[in-house]
Amino acid sequence: MKNTKKNTGLKEPWKPGQSGNPNGRPKKEVCIPDILRDLLSKPLPTDKKSTYLKQICFVAIEQAINGDKDARNWIADRTEGKAVERMIRQEVKDEIVIE
Numbered sequence: 001m002k003n004t005k006k007n008t009g010l011k012e013p014w015k016p017g018q019s020g021n022p023n024g025r026p027k028k029e030v031c032i033p034d035i036l037r038d039l040l041s042k043p044l045p046t047d048k049k050s051t052y053l054k055q056i057c058f059v060a061i062e063q064a065i066n067g068d069k070d071a072r073n074w075i076a077d078r079t080e081g082k083a084v085e086r087m088i089r090q091e092v093k094d095e096i097v098i099e
Helices: 032-040 052-065 069-080
Strands: none
Touching: 032 052, 052 069
């Protein structure tokens, strides 16, 4: 039987019970989507029952009712999903005829 282990010069990468990553996983950096989700979930200062996100949705609905095409599309994209844009590709091969 052939030995498939590579000889790296070390018998073991680390001692039993010792972590290969003593400092642990690096902390995740704060990103814009996380900040926005946090802020949008907070209650409005004027109405503690409503959040910023709900207010933005109410405004978008009002704008869509009043004929704003972009607001209608924004609501449709978030409720129905964006429409798939299909592309049709045709290959035309030129034929050379030699007589």
